[in-house]
Amino acid sequence: MDSEIAFDFSPGFIIYKSGRIERLTGETIVPSSLTPHNGVVSKDVVYSPGDNLSVRVFLPEKAAKTGEKLPLLVYFHGGAFIIETPFSPTYHTFLTTAVSASDCIAVSVDYQRQPEHPIPIPYDNSWTSLKWVFTHIAGCGPENWLNKHADFSKVFLAGDSAGANIAHHMTMRAAKEKLSPELSDSGISGIILVHPYFWSKTPVDDKETTDVTKRSRSEVLWKIASPNSKDGVDDPLINVVQLESVDISGLGCGKVLVMVAELDLLVRQDWCYAAKLERSGWMGEVEVMETKGESHVFHLKNPDTQKAHELVKKFASFIKGVM
Numbered sequence: 001m002d003s004e005i006a007f008d009f010s011p012g013f014i015i016y017k018s019g020r021i022e023r024l025t026g027e028t029i030v031p032s033s034l035t036p037h038n039g040v041v042s043k044d045v046v047y048s049p050g051d052n053l054s055v056r057v058f059l060p061e062k063a064a065k066t067g068e069k070l071p072l073l074v075y076f077h078g079g080a081f082i083i084e085t086p087f088s089p090t091y092h093t094f095l096t097t098a099v100s101a102s103d104c105i106a107v108s109v110d111y112q113r114q115p116e117h118p119i120p121i122p123y124d125n126s127w128t129s130l131k132w133v134f135t136h137i138a139g140c141g142p143e144n145w146l147n148k149h150a151d152f153s154k155v156f157l158a159g160d161s162a163g164a165n166i167a168h169h170m171t172m173r174a175a176k177e178k179l180s181p182e183l184s185d186s187g188i189s190g191i192i193l194v195h196p197y198f199w200s201k202t203p204v205d206d207k208e209t210t211d212v213t214k215r216s217r218s219e220v221l222w223k224i225a226s227p228n229s230k231d232g233v234d235d236p237l238i239n240v241v242q243l244e245s246v247d248i249s250g251l252g253c254g255k256v257l258v259m260v261a262e263l264d265l266l267v268r269q270d271w272c273y274a275a276k277l278e279r280s281g282w283m284g285e286v287e288v289m290e291t292k293g294e295s296h297v298f299h300l301k302n303p304d305t306q307k308a309h310e311l312v313k314k315f316a317s318f319i320k321g322v323m
Contacts, residue, residue, distance in 0.1 A: 007220060012083050015224065021115060026084035030092040036061040038100045044087070045143050047132040051112060053125060055132075056086045058099040058106040059145050071154035071189075071319050072146075073098070073106040074133055076170075078161030078297060080197070081114045081122055081225040090300050097303065101316035104156075105149045107133055111166075119226035119237065126166050127173060134180040134187060156319055157191045157253075160297055161266075162225075164196035168240065168251075175252030186252030192318055194259045194311075195296050198269040199233045200242040208268035218265065241272045249280035256286040257318045259311060263295040289314050 004017040014022045032042040041061050044054045063070055075098075077084050077091050084091065086108035099106045111125035136146035159167040174186040199218050203210055222233050229235040236246045256277065260270040267290075274288045291298070291307050299308035 007224065009221070012080070015115065019115070021082075023083050026079060026088045026090065028089055029085070029087045030089050032056055032087075038096050040096045040099045042092070042096070043145070047109075047129050048125065051125065053110050053112070053129070054086075055110065055129060056092070056095070056108040057143065057145050058095050058108065059149060060099060060103060060105075063103075063105070063149055064145075067148060069151040070149050071102070071104040071156060072133070072150040072152065073102065073104045073156050073158060073319060074130060075106055075108045076111070076126055076157070076159035076163030076166040077108065078159065078163045078195075078197070078300075079113075080221050081119065081162045082221075083113070086110050093303060094300055097312055098315055101312050102319040103316075104319050105145065107146070114225040115227070118228060122162075123166060123169055123237070126170055130170055130174070130179055134183075137180050137182045137187075152187065153189075154319075155188050157188055158194065158315070159192075159196075160194035160300065161197045164193035165198065165238070165240075167191050167193060168196065168248075169237065171252045172248065172250065173252075175250045188253040190253050190255040190257070190318065191251075192257045192259070192315055193270070193273075194299075194315075195261055195264055195266060196258065196270055196273065197266060198238060198240045198273055199266070200239045200269070201232065201234050202242070204242045204269050204272045209265065214265060241269050241276055247280070248277055249282045251277065251282050251284065254284045255318075256284060257314070258286065258288045259314070260288060260290045261294045261296060261298055262290060262292045266296065 002018045006017045007015040011024050032044045034041050039061050040058050042058045044056050046054050077086055095106055095108050109129045111122040135141040137152045139147045157167040171188050171191050174188050179187050219233050222238055240246050258274045260267050274286050277286050299311045
């Protein structure tokens with residue numbers, strides 16, 4: 001029967017044995033608006049007509065009046081590849097706040113979600129979105145805000161959780177494949193990984209949880225997102241940190257900010273990612289910001305707290321060039 005539950009990940013989602021998914025959060029849509037909110041205006045633009053995928057573009061209102069060039073942020077939302085969109089209250093609010101604080105123009109990317117569109121589809125969508133963004137590098141792309149306001153010498157990728165995982169993989173790919181014929185390098189200045197979603201079959205170090213229930217729950221999440229992965233959570237898309245065969249020395253940017261939360265299940269993976277990057281031979285600069293006493297994506301769940309404000313302040317200072 002359709003009511004029989006296969007996986008219950010409330011309050012996020014439920015998957016039934018029939019294969020039907022019921023998303024319990026992240027489905028509400030906040031419309032974009034040319035009326036400023038927190039000094040920021042927004043609009044939705046289709047980047048992949050064939051898949052009916054859009055980005056939400058955010059711009060400080062004052063820049064719209066002056067025509068100044070601003071750093072460009074491309075953001076990938078989280079949600080375990082399964083829930084949330086750029087148009088939800090959670091991500092509309094965060095991007096509005098981040099753009100206001102960072103004084104940048106931002107592109108928040110919609111990608112196809114699992115289980116309807118299994119991995120690697122979200123990575124392919126995300127690469128398509130980046131290619132679309134870089135069609136504006138010479139000022140003659142399809143979206144005027146990007147033509148007029150994006151400074152392509154200051155491009156930053158960012159994301160939280162699954163979106164941070166995507167940002168890492170896009171930056172690796174950009175070092176190998178040109179995003180634009182106009183580029184002599186990856187075109188990416190830096191990345192911000194907020195509580196990035198990396199995992200492995202066995203603990204990454206002796207400080208990571210060995211709790212069987214917690215670890216198996218994480219494995220099930222990845223299995224839902226990537227049912228065709230023969231290695232499970234030891235797939236190199238998710239096990240970026242522990243697998244020696246995964247070389248991240250070619251990361252295509254000059255600086256990285258990794259944000260971790262002390263009580264997050266992923267905290268050891270994220271610390272070890274930064275450590276692996278440092279010892280890999282990568283020539284850039286990596287910094288870790290840890291928030292004590294907080295758990296996974298706390299800043300999205302409780303955006304008005306002091307610690308959430310501190311996270312946004314650090315996020316903004318990275319984009320502004322202050323490490």
